[in-house]
Amino acid sequence: MNNAIDGAISAGGLVIAGERSGVGKTTVTLALLAALAQKSPRVQSFKVGPDYIDPMFHQRATGRPCYNLDPILTSETYVQQCFAHRCRDAEFALVEGVMGLFDGASGLSDVASTAHIARLLNLPVLLVVDCGRLSRSVLAIIHGYRTLDPRVHIAGVVLNRVGSDRHLDLLTDALSSIDIPILGVLRRQDAISLPDRHLGLVPTAELPHLPEILDRLAHLGHTCFNWAALTPLLQTPHPPAPTSPHTPPPPRPHAPTPPRTTAPKIAIAQDPAFSFYYPDNLDILTTLGAELVSWSPLTDKRLPADIDGLYFGGGFPEMFAAELAANQGLLTQIKTALQQGLPAYAECGGLMYLATTLVDLNEKSWPMVGLLPNAVRMGKRLTLGYRQATTQQPSPFLSQGQCLWGHEFHRSQLDTPPARPLYQLKRYGAAQPHATEGWSLHRVHASYLHLHWGDRPEVAQALVAACTRYAQSARPKVAPFQR
Known part of the structure; x- marks a missing residue:
């Protein structure tokens, strides 16, 4: 598989990545989606990998289907086609990653990782870091992620599970030496838990209080992020007039529609x-x-x-x-x-x-x-x-x-x-x-x-x-x- 494409980073959407699983990537994603959806009916989301349940939460937040970007289940070309096609009538585009930024389908490469998708789509990355047990060491983590693959552009970070103003000061001081934009800060008390069970999160159809949870997430989205910096990253280039969000999938020329006389x-x-x-x-x-x-x-x-x-x-x-x-x-x-x-x-x-x-x-x-x-x-x-x-x-x-x-x-x-x-x-x-x-x-x-x-x-x-x-x-x- 080709793991990169040429060209400058696009301003046509933003990838939300975690430095590992469990750092609050989904909470950050839903907070941003819920806040954006209160500003625009044309927020298009995507999910890296084969997961079904996270996209259900995306759809409840935005009112639009969330599409999976998976180069193994489909192909690199389809990932690019799908993203471009689904964003045609969107004002904002956001991609939720999977696991840690460079965690792929195997330990031998980063194929099918969040980094792989970011390269394929030429999109900047917002890195979510769990700071619950960190102070100055956050510098080493973020520096490592920024320099491991220069083809992946980390546009900023979200500091999650920050314990106090003093804790935030320590983190901010540590990061000042590498000039990385801090685009969001979530405190420990901001934590919003979504129930889970043996195969992950409980699906949305079983959560009668989900509208209230999404309202709380939207409040976090409005109050915990630097929207002046985030909005240009999230906007799709020159969005056209709105059309139906249920547009057909990208055309596949090798599989023509069969002739038929009856609609099954x-x-x-x-x-x-x-x-x-x-x-x-x-x-x-x-x-x-x-x-x-x-x-x-x-x-x-x-x-x-x-x-x-x-x-x-x-x-x-x-x-x-x-x-x-x-x-x-x-x-x-x-x-x-x-x-x-x-x-x-x-x-x-x-x-x-x-x-x-x-x-x-x-x-x-x-x-x-x-x-x-x-x-x-x-x-x-x-x-x-x-x-x-x-x-x-x-x-x-x-x-x-x-x-x-x-x-x-x-x-x-x-x-x-x-x-x-x-x-x-x-x-x-x-x-x-x-x-x-x-x-x-x-x-x-x-x-x-x-x-x-x-x-x-x-x-x-x-x-x-x-x-x-x-x-x-x-x-x-x-x-x-x-x-």
């Missing part, structure tokens, strides 16, 4: 149990002509009427297993529809939902859809990381021998592996495969692997084509939708 209707499972979707994926489906219908496996008693496909994203079905299991009529209807040939794409939480049984964190078993002939059990071991996946057999949306990149992030395991697994998996940077996983049966693709279709639109194209064929067939009609 794809039902998207969207509720607190299933909420992990890349906005690009949904936008691509729409661009390819699909009609997307949102529904809830938690509360809806039947599938939407006359649908031609299902898309189950990831999420936290284990936290809502009792409610999902109690919706027996829906579980039966889904299983029957899938066995009769309704196309479906399921990732992670979606795979768990299609299993026979879900064993939750309290070791209690709950019946699920029952399409996949095995149980899924929550455990303590976290399976995490980028995976190069090679298809071992064709699925409804992938051909045999196809190679693509995805990401795993789960604490559950199937009790028995598939007899004919869909994927052979290899960890990022590894020489040899380490595991197999995934199901392909009927017209259902089910896997733990999360895919971003930005640079692989052929997956979405195949899904839309399968749903179009189903729409044109003499399919069994789904009963009318009831709530």
Whole structure:
């Protein structure tokens, strides 16, 4: 991968980076976004890496989808295209980094790190430093970050968890010798905690008090930062008149829209149990002509009427297993529809939902859809990381021998592996495969692997084509939708 691009630092946006994980990067990002959103309806945010949950908070703060910038799941070119395309109608642009500034997908390079993205986009960096146990040593940390890679321009720092005026004086005196702008100061008492659990932050749909939290964050944003210096960094160059924020994804000339005579209707499972979707994926489906219908496996008693496909994203079905299991009529209807040939794409939480049984964190078993002939059990071991996946057999949306990149992030395991697994998996940077996983049966693709279709639109194209064929067939009609 090419880790740099030529040219001067652009004034078209700002990257928020941490000197390591846990320094308050997300708090700073949300404080800035919430404050900016009170000034402008055209604040566009991005998140480095494959994370789903931080972007949910971004969207609640700005009212616009947050887009992931991940050169492994997509490509360097797509990262650049996505940023430019989504900023076309934006007044301000902000990118939240991942982990520490130079922490990449492996310890061997900074590929897929925040620094990598900053170089690709030619954007300046605002470095967040946890000063809770520091005084003069802050100088060594910031000096090191500024000089490690001269291609990365650190425009200023945010001093977080400052204990007192005296503490701030010590930090300021130490940094005076390297002439680094201090663009924000957050005190220890300013800390705003967001609840978390076994896979990170609790998603926004489960936080009824989130509007009050965002108001507090906006207050921090207005009062704790040097806006005279930050505003020029955040502004996009010559923003045009506002248009719809739901613009289509960047064009991919190698994947033309297939001819069609019927617009397929794809039902998207969207509720607190299933909420992990890349906005690009949904936008691509729409661009390819699909009609997307949102529904809830938690509360809806039947599938939407006359649908031609299902898309189950990831999420936290284990936290809502009792409610999902109690919706027996829906579980039966889904299983029957899938066995009769309704196309479906399921990732992670979606795979768990299609299993026979879900064993939750309290070791209690709950019946699920029952399409996949095995149980899924929550455990303590976290399976995490980028995976190069090679298809071992064709699925409804992938051909045999196809190679693509995805990401795993789960604490559950199937009790028995598939007899004919869909994927052979290899960890990022590894020489040899380490595991197999995934199901392909009927017209259902089910896997733990999360895919971003930005640079692989052929997956979405195949899904839309399968749903179009189903729409044109003499399919069994789904009963009318009831709530």
